Amino acid sequence: MDLGLADRTIVVTGGSSGVGLATVCALLDEGARVATCGRDADRLAKVAAELGAGHDRLLTGVCDVRDADAVRDFVRRTAEEFGGIDGLVNNAGQSRMKGLDDSTAEDWRDELELKFAGVLNPLQAARPHLAASGAASVVNINAVLAKQPEPRLITTSAARAGILNLSKSLSAELAGEGIRVNSVCLGLIDTGQWTRRYAAADSGRSYEDWQAELAADRGIALDRLGRAEEVAFAVLTLLSPLASYITGTSIDVCGGVGRSIL
Ligand SMILES: NC(=O)c1ccc[n+]([C@@H]2O[C@H](COP(=O)([O-])OP(=O)(O)OC[C@H]3O[C@@H](n4cnc5c(N)ncnc54)[C@H](OP(=O)(O)O)[C@@H]3O)[C@@H](O)[C@H]2O)c1
Numbered sequence: 001m002d003l004g005l006a007d008r009t010i011v012v013t014g015g016s017s018g019v020g021l022a023t024v025c026a027l028l029d030e031g032a033r034v035a036t037c038g039r040d041a042d043r044l045a046k047v048a049a050e051l052g053a054g055h056d057r058l059l060t061g062v063c064d065v066r067d068a069d070a071v072r073d074f075v076r077r078t079a080e081e082f083g084g085i086d087g088l089v090n091n092a093g094q095s096r097m098k099g100l101d102d103s104t105a106e107d108w109r110d111e112l113e114l115k116f117a118g119v120l121n122p123l124q125a126a127r128p129h130l131a132a133s134g135a136a137s138v139v140n141i142n143a144v145l146a147k148q149p150e151p152r153l154i155t156t157s158a159a160r161a162g163i164l165n166l167s168k169s170l171s172a173e174l175a176g177e178g179i180r181v182n183s184v185c186l187g188l189i190d191t192g193q194w195t196r197r198y199a200a201a202d203s204g205r206s207y208e209d210w211q212a213e214l215a216a217d218r219g220i221a222l223d224r225l226g227r228a229e230e231v232a233f234a235v236l237t238l239l240s241p242l243a244s245y246i247t248g249t250s251i252d253v254c255g256g257v258g259r260s261i262l
Helices: 017-031 042-052 068-082 106-133 151-177 192-201 209-217 228-239
Strands: 007-015 033-038 059-063 087-092 136-143 177-186 251-253
Touching: 007 017, 007 068, 007 106, 017 033, 017 042, 017 228, 033 042, 033 068, 042 059, 059 068, 068 106, 068 151, 087 106, 106 136, 106 151, 106 177, 136 151, 136 228, 151 177, 177 228, 192 209, 228 251
Parallel strands: 007 033, 007 087, 033 059, 087 136, 136 177, 177 251
Antiparallel strands: none
């Protein structure tokens, strides 16, 4: 099936690793033009070199999604160089493994800032370009935590629920501008987030054994962590113009870890 993404311009935040990188790769494979950003310039340059896409296909920008001015510059450069923007994937970020008693006021402030700025800064910057597209799609990368909070990730769970709520409002607000807004809610996906936690745990077990125990502990129905490519498939589906009647909803990519039926 042709997803109709060839020659469309998609901005993916946080494309130098994990889910963002898999999404960038899948979009380039579909013939899209892609702009992506991250904070670490060296990592971004290394990934761009490995992808081997020409400057007419892949644009990178060093910016923190919390910095509205830097995001605006990155988005403006994308629109100028690629002649417009048709899609936005708000992916950049990370979770905070802390419970109620070890979450400081700063943790709460930082987490809410990252999650909300990570959606609102790119969206505000891209909005006029998306509105001019005629068939624009925004995909917010979220987590099943939004619907199924975990006390050990208390700030992230609360922030994720807020973002799911915000996505619904945005879908209604922006429908009149021809912009669809949806979410992809992740379970446990094997990316940099988990390799960092594995290294920090220093358990003496192999990464495979550690992951298997994690999958059993969390009750993942499919009995394994997900792959970033499996998330990218859902993201591209929602970005596709073929999904023209899908807005204000979410797709769980979680291997059955989610217990919610909504
Ligand atoms: N993996 C999971 O199990 C899982 C589960 C639920 C939700 N998620 C969410 O999925 C998204 C992608 O996570 P991932 O697992 O693919 O993580 P990852 O492998 O660590 O990749 C994160 C990407 O985001 C960039 N990034 C992080 N903070 C940023 C910031 N403030 N501004 C700009 N770029 C930033 C990183 O680059 P720099 O570090 O160079 O900035 C990197 O490119 C995140 O929002 C995460 O919270 C992941």
